[in-house]
Amino acid sequence: MxxxxxxxxxxxxxxxxxxxxxxxxxxxxxxxxxxxxxxxxxxxxxxxxxxxxxxxxxxxxxQEPTNSAEQFFAAQNRDHIKVGESHPAYNSDPPTGGWHYDQPVQSGIYDKEFPDEQLIHNLEHGHVWISYRADLDQESIEKLADIAKDFGSKIVMTLRSKNDTKIALASWEYLLKMDTVDEAATNEFIKDHRGRGPENIVDFGFKDFRTTK
CATH class of the missing domain: 1.20.5 (Single alpha-helices involved in coiled-coils or other helix-helix interfaces)
Known part of the structure; x- marks a missing residue:
């Protein structure tokens, strides 16, 4: 047991x-x-x-551009310079970044020119700069002006005699050139790059400043 x-x-x-x-x-x-x-x-x-x-x-x-016709230019710097101060050549024409003045241009439509150094400050603030030569026909100018008005803020449109094409659209580091108005490409460029600068400052006061319309 x-x-x-x-x-x-x-x-x-x-x-x-x-x-x-x-x-x-x-x-x-x-x-x-x-x-x-x-x-x-x-x-x-x-x-x-x-x-x-x-x-x-x-x-x-x-930095591949979204539009095949666009060009990308790396910003050389974001340095402020005094009005009239000399500096090295820009790496694009019109410039898309680099040395610039302290005071940007008020957004809007103009029938006059401004120094590149002033407009670059606009690009830094996320603006798109539409520039055109004086030999662009009035109908094309009005087409560009209508597009600028449709977007309003952060758009500045000016004459620029130094352009090597009749029309140039510039934003921070991006450039699109054309000799005739391509409305689709212009709208696409603005949608892609407006408000995308390194300093996206609030913009207001856009209007048509042209003396003759």
Missing amino acids: DSENNQNQLDAAKEAFSRREQKNREAAARRRKKTLKKAVVWAVLILAIFLVVFISSKNETT
Whole structure:
């Protein structure tokens, strides 16, 4: 009888030990699974951060224009200079960034010229500068003026005799040139770049300042 009891106790002890071992194995498996999940989460997070940094750096270096006719010119700097102060040549014509005066031009439509250095300050504020030569026909000028009025704020339209094409649209670092008014391309350029300068200052007071219309 004692022998049978001892055997039963031994079997019970073995079973209890087996259950504890099973629980320990299950707990260890859960810990490994939890650790693996954490490792996967961290790996995904690190990969996501890497991709964001990589894409951002790629965009900063390539800056592909959205319109195939556009040109990209990296801003040479954002330095302020005194009126009339000399500076190195700009890397685009009209300029799309670089040395500029302290005072921008009031947004609106003009039938006169302003110094490039003054208009660049507008570009820094996220404006789009529509410039045209004096030999552009009046009908085309009015088409551009109508587009400028449709957008209003952050648009400045001026004469510019130095243009090598009859029309040029400039924003911070981007340029679109044409000899005839392409309304679709003009609207697309403005939508893509207006309000995207390095300093997006609130703009108000847009109006048609032309002396003859």
